Amino acid sequence: MRKLITPLTKEKIAGLKAGEQVLLSGIIYTARDQAHKLIAAALSKGRKPPVELSSCVIYYCGPSGTPEGKVIGSCGPTTSSRMDAFAPLLLEAGVSAMIGKGGRSEEVVRAIKRRKAVYFTTYAGCGALLARTVRKAEVVAYPHLGPEAVYRLEVEDFPLVVAIDSSGRKLKGF
Amino acid sequence: MRKIPAVMITDTVAELCARANIILRQDVLVLLRSARKKEKNGLAAAALDAVLENARAAAAERTPLCQDTGLPYVFLEIGQGVLITGLRLDAAVNNGVKRGYAYASCRESVVSHPLSRSGSSYAPAVIHTDIVPGSRVRVTVFPKGFGSENKTALKMFRPTESVDEIVNYVVTCAAEAGADACPPYIIGCGIGGGADTACLLAKKSLLRDVRRRSPDRLLHKMEKEILRKVNRLNIGPMGLGGRCTALAVNIEASPTHIAGLPVAVNISCHALRSASAVI
Numbered sequence: 408m409r410k411l412i413t414p415l416t417k418e419k420i421a422g423l424k425a426g427e428q429v430l431l432s433g434i435i436y437t438a439r440d441q442a443h444k445l446i447a448a449a450l451s452k453g454r455k456p457p458v459e460l461s462s463c464v465i466y467y468c469g470p471s472g473t474p475e476g477k478v479i480g481s482c483g484p485t486t487s488s489r490m491d492a493f494a495p496l497l498l499e500a501g502v503s504a505m506i507g508k509g510g511r512s513e514e515v516v517r518a519i520k521r522r523k524a525v526y527f528t529t530y531a532g533c534g535a536l537l538a539r540t541v542r543k544a545e546v547v548a549y550p551h552l553g554p555e556a557v558y559r560l561e562v563e564d565f566p567l568v569v570a571i572d573s574s575g576r577k578l579k580g581f
Numbered sequence: 582m583r584k585i586p587a588v589m590i591t592d593t594v595a596e597l598c599a600r601a602n603i604i605l606r607q608d609v610l611v612l613l614r615s616a617r618k619k620e621k622n623g624l625a626a627a628a629l630d631a632v633l634e635n636a637r638a639a640a641a642e643r644t645p646l647c648q649d650t651g652l653p654y655v656f657l658e659i660g661q662g663v664l665i666t667g668l669r670l671d672a673a674v675n676n677g678v679k680r681g682y683a684y685a686s687c688r689e690s691v692v693s694h695p696l697s698r699s700g701s702s703y704a705p706a707v708i709h710t711d712i713v714p715g716s717r718v719r720v721t722v723f724p725k726g727f728g729s730e731n732k733t734a735l736k737m738f739r740p741t742e743s744v745d746e747i748v749n750y751v752v753t754c755a756a757e758a759g760a761d762a763c764p765p766y767i768i769g770c771g772i773g774g775g776a777d778t779a780c781l782l783a784k785k786s787l788l789r790d791v792r793r794r795s796p797d798r799l800l801h802k803m804e805k806e807i808l809r810k811v812n813r814l815n816i817g818p819m820g821l822g823g824r825c826t827a828l829a830v831n832i833e834a835s836p837t838h839i840a841g842l843p844v845a846v847n848i849s850c851h852a853l854r855s856a857s858a859v860i
Contacts, residue, residue, distance in 0.1 A: 426624065441698070471648040472686035480686050481639070481648040486728045486761045508728070509761030509820065530631035531728075531819050532763040532852040534648040535639035553701045554648075554688045566631070568624060568821060580760045580820040 410564070414462040415503045420525045423569045425576045429527065430564040435464040435506065437558040439485050442549055443493040450500055457548030458557060460501045467507035469554040470544070471534065479544040479560070481534030484508040487526070491515050498522045510581045511571060520575035527567040528581065540565045582664045583716040585860060587673035590665065590720065593858050594655060594677025597722035599685040601856040602645040605636040608790045609767070609853050612828040616765060616818075625823030629765075632818065632851055643685070646852045650687035651724030653678050653706040654784070662716035675704040681722075690727070709781070721788060723855040729762040729848045733783075735776055738842040747772070747844055748803055752810045754846040755827060760820020763850030766827040767791055768807065771845040772800075773835035782833040783847035788855055791829040804830040818851070 411419055413433025423429065436458050438446065446456050467487050471480035487507030494505065495518035503524050508531035511519075519526055530536065540562050548557035570581040610633075617629040639646040655674050659665070667673070682689075682703035693700040713719075734754045738747065751770055758766065771782025794801045807830045817823035828851070837843065 428624070428627070469648060469688065469690075471645050471650055471688035472683075474642075474644060474686040477642075477644070480688070481645040481650075483648050485649070486731070488761060508763065510759050528760070528819060528821075530628060530635070532647050532726075532850050533631045533635035535642060535644040535646055536631055536635040538642075538644060539638065554690070555701075568819075570820075578820070579822065580816050 413464055415464060416462060417523050420503060420523060420573050423525055423572050425569050425572045425578050427569045429567040429569060431567055432563045432565070433561070435466045435560050435562055435565070437466045437468040437470070437560065439467050439469045439555050440489055441552050441555045442557050443490050445549060447493045447496050450496055456500065460497060462501060462503045464504040464506065465497065465502050466560065467505065470558065471554070479538050479541045482538050482541060483534035484529050484531050487511055494518065498524050506567060516571055516575050516577065519571050519573065523573040525569060525573055526571040528570040529565070529567050537565065583662055584664050584666050585718060587665055587667035587670065589860055590670065590673040590718070591677040591680070593720050593860055594674050594722060595681035595684065597720060597856040597858055598653065598678055598681025598724070601722045601724055601854045602650050602685045602687055603639050603643055605639070605646055606853060606855060608792050609828065609851070610636060612791055613851065616825040616828060620823050620825055622817060622821070622823035624821040625817040625825065628818035628821050629825070645685055645687055646854065647726060648688055649726040649728065650682065650690060651726050651854070652691060652730065653682070653704065654723040654725055655706045655708050656721040656723065657708065657710045658713045658719040659710055660713055660715035660717045663718055671708055674706055674708055678704045678706045718860045719857060720860065721855060721857040723788060726850050726852065729850045732758040732762045732848045733780070734846045735780060736844050737776065738844055740840060740842045742842055744799070744803060748806050748810070750844060751807045751846055755811045755848065756814050758848055760816060762848050763852065764816055764820065764827070765818055765825045765851050767849040767853045768811065768827055768830045769847040769849060770830065770832040772832060772843070773837035774843065776843050778835050779843035779845035780847065782835055783845040786831040786833040787847065787849050787853060789831050791831065791853070795832055797834065800832045800834060804832050
């Protein structure tokens, strides 16, 4: 199993093949439906997005409440296809990797190939297990969105499977 | 008349909300373990290991199994001989949902308006009540995740349609859900009644023990046939391939009109969560 550390540069991503298992450490940012809508609106108006998107890893996730004494609550992936309309724009803005669950549109696959990015899937419905890999969590944008706010997560050995690699090859079913 | 104070409903709902979100149903766990034993695909086996480990982690750390703690459904079977006193029933239920969800550190996934998307909170729950014989109240809490709820389908078949066509329709629904709704799935199916009846039956069917097949011979046969076909789709756990795309198919049926044959499909992710208690 390959271990990777953020930032995920083009060189690191180029070596990944669909179907490969990866353990990721470093910084990832959560963003789901409403955060995508706001980031896309900012980008299309030429405004600065709330986080630096260059070489950024976006995790489609809205965690549950943080229990007392814990870093974060349950934090598994949400359905990626709902972010398909926004993903090409974010990839053009420099996002290098996305983490979520389920298949992507042809347009997203083409954008991944064009930008030499990568789409990972992780263990969906396993939020309690994935929470164990999160060392730090803080809200860095859109706090009014509650669970849909953008969180900066510091993760250690976050388990991933390459679902669509930078050449556009994908696992069947994605 | 047996009097039950509404606060007892609140206490019960609160306890069931916490239990349902944290402890995976035993029947689901048994089928997951058996699927893991049979899985030969390496990635799929690793995914099933993660699902089983997640159930242990959630129970040990009192953390919800999934960050999507669902749209809370509360089913109440109220005995005809019961009088609920005190607070309004819906308020009593929603107070319990808020308390139980807060206790279990759930997510505020309910928006008060579907279009403005404003005000996310734990409640209100979707409440269904049935009046039944007896002097007890059976309370069931079913937090329904929306990754799978978004894959719900309804088709109004012609009454002359063959059973095979219905079987194939349900299989197609699972194929179209693909990896999006957290396979391995439990496929709920409601047949008959009106469109609304079929949808509600499909949801309620998910509350039946997933190890038990329908006592109706035809439905029993359909459940097995659909499961066999779905597990040949090679979607597998998380969409990583393999022979386990669904753990079970539960079908419930109801009388319907001579002109119609409604069929509803309500899929559940592998984290099928519900808990019941009798007052």
